[in-house]
Amino acid sequence: MVIEQLNLENAPTLPEPFIEEGTVSSLAPQQRRRCSLTVIVPAYNECDSLTDTLRSLAEQTVLPEEIIVVDDCSTDGTGDVARALGVTTIRPPQNTGSKAGAQNFALTTVRTAYTMAIDADTTLAHDAIELLLPAFDKPSVVAACGFVLPRFVETLWERGRYIEYMLAFTWYKPIQDFYERPMIASGCFSMYRTSVLQALGGWPTRTLAEDMDLTWSFYRDGHTVRFIPEAVSYPIEPRNYSFMHKQLKRWSHGFMQNILQHWAALVEIPYLRSFIGVCLWDAIFASTAFILLIPLLVIFFHMHLLLLAYIIDLPIVFVPMLGKAIERKEVGRVLASVPCFLVLRLVNCFFVFEAFITEILLRKSFRQYEKGH
Amino acid sequence: MIAGLPGTGIGGLYYVLSALWMPIRQLTHGTDKTQWKLIGRQLAIAACVVVTMWLTGEVVGRMVAYFTATPETTPLERVITLSTTASSKYNMIRVAFICWTLGAIVMLNLVIICTRLGLRLSRRLRVRTVDMEVVHTSMPHSSALVGTESVVEPNG
Numbered sequence: 001m002v003i004e005q006l007n008l009e010n011a012p013t014l015p016e017p018f019i020e021e022g023t024v025s026s027l028a029p030q031q032r033r034r035c036s037l038t039v040i041v042p043a044y045n046e047c048d049s050l051t052d053t054l055r056s057l058a059e060q061t062v063l064p065e066e067i068i069v070v071d072d073c074s075t076d077g078t079g080d081v082a083r084a085l086g087v088t089t090i091r092p093p094q095n096t097g098s099k100a101g102a103q104n105f106a107l108t109t110v111r112t113a114y115t116m117a118i119d120a121d122t123t124l125a126h127d128a129i130e131l132l133l134p135a136f137d138k139p140s141v142v143a144a145c146g147f148v149l150p151r152f153v154e155t156l157w158e159r160g161r162y163i164e165y166m167l168a169f170t171w172y173k174p175i176q177d178f179y180e181r182p183m184i185a186s187g188c189f190s191m192y193r194t195s196v197l198q199a200l201g202g203w204p205t206r207t208l209a210e211d212m213d214l215t216w217s218f219y220r221d222g223h224t225v226r227f228i229p230e231a232v233s234y235p236i237e238p239r240n241y242s243f244m245h246k247q248l249k250r251w252s253h254g255f256m257q258n259i260l261q262h263w264a265a266l267v268e269i270p271y272l273r274s275f276i277g278v279c280l281w282d283a284i285f286a287s288t289a290f291i292l293l294i295p296l297l298v299i300f301f302h303m304h305l306l307l308l309a310y311i312i313d314l315p316i317v318f319v320p321m322l323g324k325a326i327e328r329k330e331v332g333r334v335l336a337s338v339p340c341f342l343v344l345r346l347v348n349c350f351f352v353f354e355a356f357i358t359e360i361l362l363r364k365s366f367r368q369y370e371k372g373h
Numbered sequence: 374m375i376a377g378l379p380g381t382g383i384g385g386l387y388y389v390l391s392a393l394w395m396p397i398r399q400l401t402h403g404t405d406k407t408q409w410k411l412i413g414r415q416l417a418i419a420a421c422v423v424v425t426m427w428l429t430g431e432v433v434g435r436m437v438a439y440f441t442a443t444p445e446t447t448p449l450e451r452v453i454t455l456s457t458t459a460s461s462k463y464n465m466i467r468v469a470f471i472c473w474t475l476g477a478i479v480m481l482n483l484v485i486i487c488t489r490l491g492l493r494l495s496r497r498l499r500v501r502t503v504d505m506e507v508v509h510t511s512m513p514h515s516s517a518l519v520g521t522e523s524v525v526e527p528n529g
Binding site: 164167170174211212254263264267274278283285308312318319322 | 374375376378379381382383384385387388391392395398408411412414415417418421422425426428429433437477478481482484485488489492
């Protein structure tokens with residue numbers, strides 16, 4: 001369905017976000033460049049946020065050829081909202097059970113050179129697609145992802161996630177990209193070469209982290225993935241613990257499941273094996289120290305100074321994101337959010353530790369896909 | 374999604390080392406000259422991280438020393454004493470701590486390399502075993518030498 005037909009008037013939208021970036025193209029949709037791209041938007045009960053997502057797609061400086069909303073048997077009228085907006089809307093006969101399942105349902109119909117996956121609660125900066133496309137000029141590149149920032153930064157959990165993203169996307173990911181091994185092409189906003197994606201069978205459904213699984217599968221097959229920091233997306237992050245715990249559980253179990261799934265191939269991939277090794281080491285040892293070792297030493301051996309370990313690295317966490325915070329004029333927000341990061345990190349430790357015990361040691365795989373948001 | 378626990382453990386030092394290695398890799402393998410801007414930025418961040426780490430150790434070390442000093446001295450005396458004493462005495466960043474972290478990174482990479490070598494070795498052994506089985510089954514009553522047929526297991 002062509003973009004200029006989108007009927008965005010009177011459609012439900014969310015409140016104005018704190019973060020807004022870029023300028024809307026002054027050109028009419030008919031005058032803007034169109035690229036051979038299909039955008040797949042998997043949606044399950046997303047009627048509140050879907051309009052904003054589709055609007056941000058309609059306002060891109062380079063427009064996709066088609067937008068497909070996969071209404072995964074929603075019960076809140078998501079499909080009706082999508083249809084009212086004039087985009088291609090498809091509905092599987094029954095709920096596919098995961099985001100990957102819904103995306104795969106649409107992938108078989110894609111005929112364009114590139115496919116983009118975007119969550120139904122994610123909006124894009126107006127030039128995001130235009131900035132991602134040049135990454136594919138190099139034939140070996142099969143996937144490209146961008147910078148991710150929470151759309152709303154209000155609650156403790158959103159603020160904690162905001163710092164996590166700022167740290168990961170300003171410090172870790174550019175380094176990973178320099179070594180041509182970004183660890184994950186984020187599932188909320190990534191673009192793929194359709195032929196390679198289809199040849200691989202689409203998004204894998206064997207783990208709870210389909211984006212990580214897909215990225216590592218690309219590396220295993222000798223392909224390249226790029227991170228383009230200028231292309232920015234804004235997903236809605238979990239606002240409360242109820243949603244956050246589902247997301248953390250899915251992510252931590254997904255990470256361990258992917259380690260088990262890919263470890264034999266990963267050890268052959270330079271740099272990536274080290275990035276993942278360090279990540280796994282910290283996930284195991286830091287979480288053990290934070291939730292077991294330090295409390296025990298403090299309680300039984302009165303080593304109270306060890307409590308400093310929970311906060312002593314705060315300035316070191318803050319420094320890498322300072323440049324980006326100044327650039328985005330968000331220093332105050334970063335400073336106010338850093339304490340929330342400490343809380344989220346500690347909570348995350350429990351989930352990572354539990355996932356390690358369950359998936360790696362006990363070999364009990366957690367397979368229930370619970371939507372985090 | 375993001376994996377693991379960003380901002381904890383050996384990851385900090387590992388990424389500082391990775392940033393320091395970037396110019397060397399660029400000089401030896403790099404073709405894209407625009408990468409120098411990224412390298413400069415990441416190096417600057419790495420330098421700031423190192424300085425901040427040292428300063429944090431210094432400040433926290435002095436605070437700890439201040440609050441755990443003997444009560445006979447006045448607060449002013451404690452501050453003066455600390456400010457005129459060699460900083461290394463109070464800095465919480467110990468060389469041993471950095472060595473342990475570096476050791477963990479080296480050990481981790483060694484484990485990965487050993488795992489890789491072990492996997493390759495086991496794959497070769499498996500292929501050779503299958504080769505021998507094929508030769509054995511194709512010549513049940515003969516000791517004549519024939520060319521071997523290599524069979525690689527699908528997941529090998």
